Amino acid sequence: MTMPFVVPRPPELEPATWPAYGLTTLTVLPLVWRRRAPLAVLLAIVATSGLYRLALEGPGQPLPYTGLLSLYTVAVLSPGPKRLAAAVVVTFAVPVSVWLNTQSARELTFSVFVFAAAYVFGRLTDARRRTHRVEEERAAARERARIAREMHDILSHAVSLMIVQAEAGPLAVRKAPERAEAAFDAISATGREAMTQLRSMLGVLRDEGPASADGPVPAPRAPQPGLAELPALLDRVRDGGLDVTCTTADFEPPLPRATGATAYRIVQEALTNVVKHAGASRVTVRLDHGPDGGDALRIRVTDDGRGPRGEPGSGGTGTGGHGLLGIRERAAAHGGTATTGPGPDGRGFELRAVLPLEAR
Structure with a gap:
């Protein structure tokens, strides 16, 4: 997040307000529960980000970090149907976000690339964990x-x-x-x-061996x-x-x-x-x-x-x-x-x- 209270925004932009910072916080707060309910957190972040874009003019971010992180978590932890639902949501949300922002093909291409990369990295992480589990078993x-x-x-x-x-x-x-x-x-x-x-x-x-007055005794080896x-x-x-x-x-x-x-x-x-x-x-x-x-x-x-x-x-x-x-x-x-x-x-x-x- 930029800090316009420390580094002033350009004069052609409206100054950031406390409500804008509060709504930005709401896009970050759901990440606390991202491992328990990855898909629900992704939906909450998409909703609050859309509200932020439509209702307020705030400091903004160069990249949608919260959305990328939540999509990565869905790719790592969620089963196939939930991953498919997340892909549908992101496929719809990314073009809408670009249209509300710059309406440029360049931003659309970049956004599709970074979200696809987040999903792919999540699947690779899941595959690596599964391999480690098999090796441990x-x-x-x-x-x-x-x-x-x-x-x-x-x-x-x-x-x-x-x-x-x-x-x-x-x-x-x-x-x-x-x-x-x-x-x-x-x-x-x-x-x-x-x-x-x-x-x-x-x-x-x-x-460990039998307990003593000083605690468990290491087992003989x-x-x-x-x-x-x-x-x-x-x-x-x-x-x-x-x-x-x-x-x-x-x-x-x-x-x-x-x-x-x-x-x-x-x-x-x-x-x-x-x-x-x-x-x-x-x-x-x-x-x-x-x-x-x-x-x-x-x-x-x-x-x-x-x-x-x-x-x-x-x-x-x-x-x-x-x-x-x-x-x-x-x-x-x-x-x-x-x-x-x-x-x-x-x-x-x-x-x-x-x-x-x-x-x-």
């Missing part, structure tokens, strides 16, 4: 899948070991009491570790288990009565943390499947470099159990069961692959996973 879906895999791995592994130990407990009590005590200790240790991992995961999801924790995992499985042999190559430099965490979870889930479904007495775990000079981490988990049966949850080559699906998803997320099939000489079951090492 995809990211949320990926995060839900990741959390589901983590919780499945933690709970499935812990519960499977606890079931095996609990089933062996009564027999051990009668024949070897000292083994029964070890079994119960293993059940307790497995349960405590599972609870610790779940608390850590849920605490990160809440983004311990790193995911990696190959350094693999011996402890194998010991827990051995405590369940399964003979586990592990061969791990020396990685120089050490594996990236993400690769180590993925390898740990794949081995954990593979051992869980062996415990739950294979009926095996012996399992071999091998982690080494690829034959072409260490371009990939290769994981093989082989057991002497009943082998693939292609049944849901059997650990076989069937499509059922969340464990093998989770393994494939983890490997794929790391840029690798995971395959399953019969073990050597067609006996038992073997899981093979390949994780690229470019992350180094």
Whole structure:
């Protein structure tokens, strides 16, 4: 808005009056509600602007800023029918305004251009917001899948070991009491570790820990288990009565943390499947470099159990069961692959996973 009280208007123009300023204010005030009722605000601004043009001679503006802003908001926030109504209103109002002002083709062309630009920018903003929303929803879906895999791995592994130990407990009590005590200790240790991992995961999801006198305590953000924790995992499985042999190559430099965490979870889930479904007495775990000079981490988990049966949850080559699906998803997320099939000489079951090492 010009300020004729500070910078006087040209002498050929009538001086601005307070009513003119009051009516100009009415063309601006509706913008307060432009996000709640965009089309209604546009109509109010068009009406007050028309009244201003017909009833009073005021300071005026070089551009109809309020109309442009309200049309932009309609283009961003309103559905199709309301946008169409706004386009009809503006298509009628712009030529009328030009006819009441200069009646020149130049002003008409300029006005049509700026209003069309405001509408186009509004639609582009809406399209960008929709794209961001889709990306956020995809990211949320990926995060839900990741959390589901983590919780499945933690709970499935812990519960499977606890079931095996609990089933062996009564027999051990009668024949070897000292083994029964070890079994119960293993059940307790497995349960405590599972609870610790779940608390850590849920605490990160809440983004805060338990409240204290000084307010919420930040949730712990311990790193995911990696190959350094693999011996402890194998010991827990051995405590369940399964003979586990592990061969791990020396990685120089050490594996990236993400690769180590993925390898740990794949081995954990593979051992869980062996415990739950294979009926095996012996399992071999091998982690080494690829034959072409260490371009990939290769994981093989082989057991002497009943082998693939292609049944849901059997650990076989069937499509059922969340464990093998989770393994494939983890490997794929790391840029690798995971395959399953019969073990050597067609006996038992073997899981093979390949994780690229470019992350180094």
